[in-house]
Amino acid sequence: MLSSIFRKTIWDRRRGYIWWVLGMVAITGITVAFWPTLQRDSEVLAQLLENLPEGMMSLFGAEDAGAFLTGPGYVNSRVFASVGSFIAIFFAVSMGTAAIAGEEDRRTMDVLLANPIPRDRVVLETFGAMALLTSVLAAVVWATLALTNPFFDIGLPLTGITAASIGMSLLALSFGSLALMIGALTGQRSVTVGIASGVAIATFFINGLAPLIDSIAWTQKLTPFYWLLDHNPLKNGFSWQLSILLATTLLCVAVAVWGFRRRDVAV
Amino acid sequence: MTPAIRTENLTKYYRSIRGVENLDLEVAHGEVFGFLGPNGAGKSTTIRVLLDFIRPTSGSAEVFGLHASAHSIEIHRRVGYLPGELALYDRMTGDELLRYFGALRGVRDLSEARRVAAALDLDLSRTIRSYSSGNRQKLGLTQAFLHRPELLILDEPTSGLDPLIQQAFYELVNEVRAAGRTMFLSSHVLPEVERIADRAGIIRDGRLVTVASVADLKARARRRLELRFGEAVSASVFAGLAGVHSVAAADGGHVIDLQVEGSVDAVIKAAAGYELVNLISHDGDLEEAFLAFYAVPGGGSDAE
Numbered sequence: 001m002l003s004s005i006f007r008k009t010i011w012d013r014r015r016g017y018i019w020w021v022l023g024m025v026a027i028t029g030i031t032v033a034f035w036p037t038l039q040r041d042s043e044v045l046a047q048l049l050e051n052l053p054e055g056m057m058s059l060f061g062a063e064d065a066g067a068f069l070t071g072p073g074y075v076n077s078r079v080f081a082s083v084g085s086f087i088a089i090f091f092a093v094s095m096g097t098a099a100i101a102g103e104e105d106r107r108t109m110d111v112l113l114a115n116p117i118p119r120d121r122v123v124l125e126t127f128g129a130m131a132l133l134t135s136v137l138a139a140v141v142w143a144t145l146a147l148t149n150p151f152f153d154i155g156l157p158l159t160g161i162t163a164a165s166i167g168m169s170l171l172a173l174s175f176g177s178l179a180l181m182i183g184a185l186t187g188q189r190s191v192t193v194g195i196a197s198g199v200a201i202a203t204f205f206i207n208g209l210a211p212l213i214d215s216i217a218w219t220q221k222l223t224p225f226y227w228l229l230d231h232n233p234l235k236n237g238f239s240w241q242l243s244i245l246l247a248t249t250l251l252c253v254a255v256a257v258w259g260f261r262r263r264d265v266a267v
Numbered sequence: 268m269t270p271a272i273r274t275e276n277l278t279k280y281y282r283s284i285r286g287v288e289n290l291d292l293e294v295a296h297g298e299v300f301g302f303l304g305p306n307g308a309g310k311s312t313t314i315r316v317l318l319d320f321i322r323p324t325s326g327s328a329e330v331f332g333l334h335a336s337a338h339s340i341e342i343h344r345r346v347g348y349l350p351g352e353l354a355l356y357d358r359m360t361g362d363e364l365l366r367y368f369g370a371l372r373g374v375r376d377l378s379e380a381r382r383v384a385a386a387l388d389l390d391l392s393r394t395i396r397s398y399s400s401g402n403r404q405k406l407g408l409t410q411a412f413l414h415r416p417e418l419l420i421l422d423e424p425t426s427g428l429d430p431l432i433q434q435a436f437y438e439l440v441n442e443v444r445a446a447g448r449t450m451f452l453s454s455h456v457l458p459e460v461e462r463i464a465d466r467a468g469i470i471r472d473g474r475l476v477t478v479a480s481v482a483d484l485k486a487r488a489r490r491r492l493e494l495r496f497g498e499a500v501s502a503s504v505f506a507g508l509a510g511v512h513s514v515a516a517a518d519g520g521h522v523i524d525l526q527v528e529g530s531v532d533a534v535i536k537a538a539a540g541y542e543l544v545n546l547i548s549h550d551g552d553l554e555e556a557f558l559a560f561y562a563v564p565g566g567g568s569d570a571e
Contacts (some may be wrong), residue, residue: 002367107354114348115371
């Protein structure tokens with residue numbers, strides 16, 4: 001197992017990872033399990049939702065109460081527009097932080113780099129491990145939804161589940177590679193965690209609330225959340241918009257490679 | 268022959284903080300070179316430039332005649348390194364760490380590492396988290412030897428090792444020397460360098476003060492003389508003599524304690540005018556040479 005940085009990075013996660021997987025199964029499974037109840041009491045709920053402020057609805061990815069009461073709208077707001085994505089994001093950020101900043105923070109970067117390995121490979125292999133494990137988390141969501149969808153009669157199209165799951169992993173990887181990039185540029189763990197999770201939370205609120213204010217509505221398009229949620233992949237399937245997330249990820253990785261190549265490694 | 272290590276005018280500043288300044292250093296193939304200086308003098312800075320962890324502000328550094336930064340991978344392949352601020356992966360066992368670094372180096376045969384670990388009396392089956400600092404240091408040394416490198420760069424190799432294990436380490440150094448391999452080790456522990464190095468460079472405040480063979484350093488060292496007289500003698504008799512420092516009288520002038528650099532001739536001739544009962548010479552060791560270079564007033568034995 002310990003035969004490359006890529007494999008070692010996965011090995012590092014061997015104990016904690018199962019909890020991320022279980023958390024993802026739990027949030028997805030519970031969401032699905034509540035669907036029948038929700039449907040039965042939909043009239044009461046519709047009234048409740050009408051009374052919610054517009055911002056609340058917008059924040060959790062539903063245009064209006066009606067959208068929330070459809071199967072795809074409901075699952076989207078619970079899993080892809082909120083908790084599920086956040087689990088994936090924080091997982092990716094933790095791996096992106098550990099990759100460079102964490103290694104330097106624990107002072108193991110010197111012995112690692114003393115091996116005949118280019119610095120680029122530390123960045124690329126840790127990114128590879130982050131991409132794989134984050135995608136597996138998204139695949140867990142995919143599997144949970146694909147398996148339960150027929151039984152609970154939610155009406156999710158399979159391509160929608162696939163597109164939204166891939167989109168979720170790309171969303172998480174945008175923030176994970178942002179953390180990788182900040183770590184590669186600064187080598188400071190707390191700075192990296194702080195900025196990457198701060199940006200994740202801030203952009204989540206910007207995406208949800210900016211559309212309510214006309215003058216700043218455009219800022220929504222600066223957030224990764226917009227590029228996942230705007231086209232509602234769970235309902236509509238794949239869109240070119242997901243490629244913005246892929247491009248963001250690759251750009252961050254490229255800057256990380258460049259930044260780590262040229263700077264001094266902290267003691 | 269190309270030297271194993273060469274730096275020319277090497278200068279490194281961390282923003283405005285001095286690391287090293289205009290360091291010219293040359294270490295030949297097959298020698299054991301001691302890099303001596305107190306903490307913060309710039310030893311680790313120099314070493315980390317050689318390994319391309321940090322880039323010089325100006326000047327150059329070469330290992331095996333290769334530019335330290337441009338050819339870092341080739342250099343790393345041929346160098347074993349022990350960091351001064353050693354940290355290893357806590358959750359691995361010693362054995363796992365060696366297999367990991369072996370894999371990164373393309374070394375499958377870990378027999379050399381196991382041999383070194385056995386020589387240092389290190390249990391590789393335990394997790395690094397459970398290691399004492401001495402055991403961590405042993406594992407750090409072991410991984411540096413793993414691929415039988417032609418050059419070993421060891422930053423404070425014996426820190427945290429008990430005397431028995433230090434002995435085992437000295438034997439490893441002798442093997443390296445006998446095999447014609449090169450070792451560059453930093454230390455602030457003077458008797459250690461005196462004991463294992465062929466040559467030593469002394470660094471102070473980021474500048475190389477001197478480079479000399481250990482034998483030369485000893486010869487240049489101040490020695491301490493203790494003169495016991497049958498009568499009271501004034502310290503002023505010796506205070507003005509060439510090469511004499513730190514004269515002190517004790518026991519009502521019956522004992523004169525002084526330090527002398529180079530020849531003791533003048534001291535002995537001056538002492539001959541009095542009733543000299545006993546003369547004790549504390550042989551110059553590197554520690555005294557070292558203190559002389561640092562000009563520590565009334566310096567004791569503490570090298571820190």
